[in-house]
Amino acid sequence: MIGLGTAINIGLIIAGSLCGLAFGRFMKENLKQTLMVVSGIIVLLLGMSGAMQYMLVIVNGTLQTTGGPLLMIISMVVGAIIGEVIDLNRWITVFGDWVKARTGNAGDPKFTHAFITASLTFTVGAMGVLGSIQDGLTGNYQTLLLKGILDGIIVMVMVSSMGKGGALFSFIPVGITQWIITAMAHIAAPLMTPSAIDNLSYVGSILIFCVGIDLIWPGKIRIANLLPAIFVAMGLTFLL
Template identity: 30%
Template sequence: MSGTILNVITIILGSLIGMTVGNRLPKQVQESVMTGLGFVTLVIALQNAAKSGNIMIPLLSTVIGVIIGELIGIDTGVRRFGGWLQEKSAQWSKETDSTGHERARFINGFVSASLIFCVGPMTVIGSVQNGVDPNNMQLLAIKSALDFFAAMALASSLGLGVAFSAATALIIQGGFAVVGIFIGGALSAGALDPNNPYLREMTGAGGIIMIGIPLLLLELKQIRLSNFLPALVIAPLLVWLAAILGIKIYF
């Protein structure tokens, strides 16, 4: 859990610095920063999507995953939670605008940052590794540094919601770390290899989901991106099912 705690701290620190600096930057500069971050996120998303060995797995995972997400309303729940956090933060800071532009800005920051910080191979592999070996936090340390600068850039435009996304990172990465603690002894030597088919296809599905993040950051289209998250579970399940049925997924 040490790596997860470090990551949470860096997200909060980066957000606070970004909010402080962002308030002093002209709106045009803030918009340019968000555009640049959107470009970088798109490149990372495409790189992750390209790691798939068979694009049909992420494709099917995305379709099945978003159907499940829409039916159970994941995005609605995430945004309600973000709205609740915004209302609480407004009460604590005695702000009066808890329903208008600031509310939408908070929720957008919370959702976008949560997806950026938690959808990717570093989240899964790094957290499980840290759970298996508490002294092994190298991958999460690298992720923490990256998230620190991403949080600064995001918070300079999207504000306090980015800082609250640290709670999402704590829950998700902490959950994977706990999994690592309990199953560490049962993991094979190559289970956490990024070239493991299960991780490759989950990374590919995550890359496809991340392609939608720049659309949110640049306000090009309001999509219910959180509804695609079940694809991260569906992808390794499809790999497992193919193995059970003797279907070759790599050629």
């Protein structure tokens, strides 16, 4: 069943959030801060491993770079310019504030930051993109199932460390984004070449690495303003 993978992913995010809400109050503040840093390290490593997969190859027993870094650099720079002009970070913040007000969490100062951080962590990664494409092309949801398990663990830590509800509602952008990608992959299967998928996943992994930095050192990077880099990477793949 096409789209089932995203439904499972959403369910695991909600389940992880509820576990964090149930047990987070029993944790000391120092433990919460340490777990937040651990989450950042985990996300950093996930992003780094994904990027290295497309940046380096072994040829005749030696480690060599691929042609991907040049496309990645162009995509990140052009994407950052587009994102700053549009100021996606501000629009996502506005949406987060709207969700906060609608869900009765107006008094939670950490809500919007937790919502944005969790949403970006779970939407821009290679696993979400590849899993959604696989789901749309063949109905195979195994990658999204694995992603959902990881998301559930990470969101449990986030909820216990970053306020009571912001991270929970990250399932909204996750569901919207992954279902859109799944539908597009199902409709435009001939256009989704292996090169396009690889470049999209490559840049997505770089953005995941940036999310990890923001988890450890909040406010250093306006990650939402880098999101256009993903679409620039796909566009360059088709042009070149």
